[in-house]
Amino acid sequence: MKANLPEMNFFDGFYIWFNKEKKEEYYATPLYLYKANTKIEYDNRLVTVYLEDKKKKTVIEEQGLKFPGNMYFPYYEKFGMFLVRFLNANFENYQTAYDTFFYAYGFEILKELDENYTFELKNKYKDEDEYLREMEKIFLALQYKIQQVQEEMIKCVTYIYNLDNREELSEYTPSQRFAVYLIKRLGSLFTYNKNDNVIKDNYSNKNLEFSIFSELQLLDRFKNNDILISMMDTHESKDLSAICYAVLEELVKTPNSPIKKCQNCGMYFIPTSRLDEIYCDYSKQNGKICREQGAILAYNERLKQNKALAEYRRLYQLKSMAVGRNKDNKQMKKDFEKWKKEAKDRVNQLKHGALTEDEVYEWLIKNK
Ligand SMILES: [Zn+2]
Known part of the structure; x- marks a missing residue:
C-alpha cells in the first residue's frame, strides 16, 4: 500500500519529518490534549506546544487553531x-507519563502497540476531562509495553x-x-521498524506550502x-516504537548529533553548541540548568581537594616539628x-582520581 500525506484538514495518526540542516524536527498529530498550550507562528507555519503551568490559573485564550490543521x-x-x-520520560503513572511525554505527542502513537486496543475517533468525548x-x-493497559x-x-x-x-x-x-x-540482533530494536510508513516527498506535496505564489x-x-x-x-506511524526507531536512525546518520547522558542529573540530551558538553541544559526546579550547576560542582570539588591537601600539609608540618623537638x-x-609514606600515597591516589577528596580527608583526620 502506498501511503500519502493527508489532504484533509484533520487526520489521525502521527507524522514526523526532519530538517537536518536546520537541526529541527517536525511532527503532526491531532493532539486532542487541550491541557497542552500551543503557540502558533503564522509566518513560519509552525506550532510550539507547552505543558500548561499548573501553578498559573488557566487563561482561556482563543487562538483559532487548536492543533495543527494539516501538515x-x-x-x-x-x-x-x-x-x-x-x-527521559517518567512512565511510573499516568500523571507523570502525561507531564513528561504525552502532553507533547498525544496518544495516537499507542494505536498499534496493542491489537486489542480500540481508539475512539475524535468528537466522541464530551470534554477534555472525559x-x-x-x-x-x-x-x-499499555504501560508495561511502553516501559x-x-x-x-x-x-x-x-x-x-x-x-x-x-x-x-x-x-x-x-x-x-x-x-x-x-x-x-543485540536487543529487540530490530523488530521496531515494522510499522513505519515512509512517505517519499515530492512536488505534489508542496501545493499548500507554495500556495502564495502564482504559476x-x-x-x-x-x-x-x-x-x-x-x-x-x-514517517507515518501509530506505533511508538517505530517512531523511536525512525528518529534514532536519522540521528545516527547525522554527524555531530550524539545522544549524551548528563553528568549531573543523568538525563539524556543532544548537545546544542559544544560536542564535548557533559551537562544538559534542561532547567531544574531551582531555576538553574545543569551546565551552571556543573560548573559549581567542579568548583566545590576543587575547593574540597584544596581542603585535603591543606590538611596534609598542616599535619606534615606539625609532625615533622614534633619529631625535631623530640630527637x-x-x-x-x-x-x-x-x-x-601512607599519607603521601593517599595524596597521590587523590591526584590520580583513585581516591576521593573526602576519603583522603577522613583518613588524615583519623590518623592525626
Ligand atoms: Zn542535567
Missing part, C-alpha cells in the same frame, strides 16, 4: 527531541553512543555500532534560483615515617 502547520522541536524526551480519563485506561520499549531504547542508545564508556567499543562510530546492534511567480523563482525546495521523507624519641620518628 503545513506542524509542531516543531529540536532535532532528536522525540527520542530524547522518550528516554477524554483524558479514557486515555488513562488505555495508558494503564519495555523505553528500556530497550535506553539499552540500544547506551550501546550505540557508548554511554557506558566501554573500552572495546570506543574506536567505532555510532553508525557502525547501530549497524552491528541490528545485524547481530508564473513560481516559474520565475525557479529560473532565478531564489527558491529552494527541500525534500523530506515523512631521642625513636618510636615517634618511626611513626612519622610510616605516616608520611
Whole structure:
C-alpha cells in the first residue's frame, strides 16, 4: 500500500519529518490534549506546544487553531527531541507519563502497540476531562509495553553512543555500532521498524506550502534560483516504537548529533553548541540548568581537594616539628615515617582520581 500525506484538514495518526540542516524536527498529530498550550507562528507555519503551568490559573485564550490543521502547520522541536524526551520520560503513572511525554505527542502513537486496543475517533468525548480519563485506561493497559520499549531504547542508545564508556567499543562510530546492534540482533530494536510508513516527498506535496505564489511567480523563482525546495521523507506511524526507531536512525546518520547522558542529573540530551558538553541544559526546579550547576560542582570539588591537601600539609608540618623537638624519641620518628609514606600515597591516589577528596580527608583526620 502506498501511503500519502493527508489532504484533509484533520487526520489521525502521527507524522514526523526532519530538517537536518536546520537541526529541527517536525511532527503532526491531532493532539486532542487541550491541557497542552500551543503557540502558533503564522509566518513560519509552525506550532510550539507547552505543558500548561499548573501553578498559573488557566487563561482561556482563543487562538483559532487548536492543533495543527494539516501538515503545513506542524509542531516543531529540536532535532532528536522525540527520542530524547522518550528516554527521559517518567512512565511510573499516568500523571507523570502525561507531564513528561504525552502532553507533547498525544496518544495516537499507542494505536498499534496493542491489537486489542480500540481508539475512539475524535468528537466522541464530551470534554477534555472525559477524554483524558479514557486515555488513562488505555495508558494503564499499555504501560508495561511502553516501559519495555523505553528500556530497550535506553539499552540500544547506551550501546550505540557508548554511554557506558566501554573500552572495546570506543574506536567505532555510532553508525557502525547501530549497524552491528541490528545485524547481530543485540536487543529487540530490530523488530521496531515494522510499522513505519515512509512517505517519499515530492512536488505534489508542496501545493499548500507554495500556495502564495502564482504559476508564473513560481516559474520565475525557479529560473532565478531564489527558491529552494527541500525534500523530506515523512514517517507515518501509530506505533511508538517505530517512531523511536525512525528518529534514532536519522540521528545516527547525522554527524555531530550524539545522544549524551548528563553528568549531573543523568538525563539524556543532544548537545546544542559544544560536542564535548557533559551537562544538559534542561532547567531544574531551582531555576538553574545543569551546565551552571556543573560548573559549581567542579568548583566545590576543587575547593574540597584544596581542603585535603591543606590538611596534609598542616599535619606534615606539625609532625615533622614534633619529631625535631623530640630527637631521642625513636618510636615517634618511626611513626612519622610510616605516616608520611601512607599519607603521601593517599595524596597521590587523590591526584590520580583513585581516591576521593573526602576519603583522603577522613583518613588524615583519623590518623592525626
Ligand atoms: Zn542535567
